[in-house]
Amino acid sequence: xxxxxxxxxxxxxxxxxxxxxxxxxxxxxxxxxxxxxxxxxxxxxxxxxxxxxxxxxxxxxxxxxxxxxxxxxxxxxxxxxxxxxxxxxxxxxxxxxxxxxxxxxxxxxxxxxxxxxxxxxxxxxxxxxxxxxxxxxxxxxxxxxxxxxxxxxxxxxxxxxxxxxxxxxxxxxxxxxxxxxxxxxxxxxxxxxxxxxxxxxxxxxxxxxxxxxxxxxxxxxxxxxxxxxxxx
Numbered sequence: 001x002x003x004x005x006x007x008x009x010x011x012x013x014x015x016x017x018x019x020x021x022x023x024x025x026x027x028x029x030x031x032x033x034x035x036x037x038x039x040x041x042x043x044x045x046x047x048x049x050x051x052x053x054x055x056x057x058x059x060x061x062x063x064x065x066x067x068x069x070x071x072x073x074x075x076x077x078x079x080x081x082x083x084x085x086x087x088x089x090x091x092x093x094x095x096x097x098x099x100x101x102x103x104x105x106x107x108x109x110x111x112x113x114x115x116x117x118x119x120x121x122x123x124x125x126x127x128x129x130x131x132x133x134x135x136x137x138x139x140x141x142x143x144x145x146x147x148x149x150x151x152x153x154x155x156x157x158x159x160x161x162x163x164x165x166x167x168x169x170x171x172x173x174x175x176x177x178x179x180x181x182x183x184x185x186x187x188x189x190x191x192x193x194x195x196x197x198x199x200x201x202x203x204x205x206x207x208x209x210x211x212x213x214x215x216x217x218x219x220x221x222x223x224x225x226x227x228x229x230x231x232x
Contacts, residue, residue, distance in 0.1 A: 006101050007232070011136035011157075014046035021055040021069070025217040028056065028071050036073065040066045044128035046135055053156050053163055056213075056220050058197065061122055074210035076199035077219070078179075080187045084207040085180060092173035096151075097144045098181030100232055104133050107140040107152040111166035121166060129165070132156065139232050141185070143169075143177040150174040153182065160192035160226030176206055189230030193223035 019042040022031045032038045038057055042048055044067065052058060052069055062068035085093075108129060112121035132138040137158065143151035151174025153167035162182065169175040186194060195216075199208040211219070 007133055007136040007139070009136070014050065014135060017045060017048035017051045019043070019048055019051070021052055021057055023055055025056075025214040028213065032071065034073070036070050037062060037068045038071050040068045042067065042069070044124055046128070046132055046137070049128055049132060050137060050158065053158055053161070054224060056217055058163060058165075059125065059128075060120055061125070067124065070197075071213065072198055073213035075213060075216040076196040076203060076208050077211055077216070078183065078194045078196055078203065078206070078208045080183055080191065080194060082207045082209070083180065083183045084205070089173055089176050089180070089206075093177050093180055095145060096174065096177045098178060099142045099144055100185070101139055103142055103149055103152070104138075104140040104154065105130070106149055107142060107154050107168070110149075110152070110168040110170075111154065113168070116168070129154065141178045141182045143174040143181070145171060145174075152178045157230060157232065158224060160190065160223035160228035161195065161220065162186055162191060162193070163195040164197070179206060186230055190226060190228045191223070191230055192226045192228070193219045
């Protein structure tokens, strides 16, 4: 197995995208109305993906393999001061170790496992986020037990924003343990916004809420302007 290389301490800004995304909630509403899909096509070059997140969008394959750019309304977020940690989850946290960026490839492979219900991460997405990880923009937070990777998540960090992309578990509560570790790290570093795209039942159980698109963009602007110093 190839040696894992940690991403650079300071993210490397890639060349800008040749594609333009709608800027702000009103522009997105005008482009898509009530649809969650703002457009299809473009590319997954690092500059394009980062421009999308800065505009409040994210890529995910749609029907017939087309790459779509999404803006859910309402949007799922987890307030950094609103994480719910049950007694059982606290016990699980005590039994596992949280690590960051030590097994990114394994984490994204586990999240992309085609045997998972609703699997959506294809080779294009995997290649794009591996490259963004190499440049220092994408990070994995991992739950380990006895040196076995039992859960984790990955997402995009830009300033005071962390946009969670996917999570997995091989042991009870392991993905939630990774989430607890993520929230603690974000809060300590002055981050503002933890975006989880959609507030699923799984995420609601730990404090995820829904906010309207307009409110999300207010939070996004604050997060992108924040002088956050999250230690990855």
